[in-house]
Amino acid sequence: MGAIIDLRGLTCPLPLLKLREKIKEVPAGEEVTVLTSDPGTMAEIPLWAEKAGIEVVNCCQENGHFKFILRKVK
Numbered sequence: 889m890g891a892i893i894d895l896r897g898l899t900c901p902l903p904l905l906k907l908r909e910k911i912k913e914v915p916a917g918e919e920v921t922v923l924t925s926d927p928g929t930m931a932e933i934p935l936w937a938e939k940a941g942i943e944v945v946n947c948c949q950e951n952g953h954f955k956f957i958l959r960k961v962k
Contacts, residue, residue, distance in 0.1 A: 890918045896925040896953050903929050904936055911942065914960045919945060922956040929954055 893910050895903040903924045914920050922933065933956055934944050945957040 890914065890920045892921045892923065894923045895929075896923050898924070899926050900928045900932070904932050907933065908936070908940075911940075911958070911960060916960050916962055919957055919959045922958060924954045924956070925952070927954070929956075933958075 891914060893907060895906055898906065903926050907922060911920065924933075930947065930949075934947065936942075937944050937958060941960070941962040943959040943961050945959050947954065947956045949955070
């Protein structure tokens with residue numbers, strides 16, 4: 889399993905801004921788990937990922953937060 893980026897407690901636009909910064913450290917082909925608490929990220933992260941060359945492997949809500957599994961394609 890790859891890195892975990894915990895963005896819980898942050899509200900829009902901070903989760904996406906922090907994710908964009910931290911994903912730069914992830915090597916291409918690697919998966920990363922992203923945890924958020926802002927409901928807006930359920931729409932924002934997949935839209936951004938599509939444009940940024942990031943594959944959304946899975947996204948769901950669990951235990952009061954949102955969990956994304958992302959794979960950095962490029």
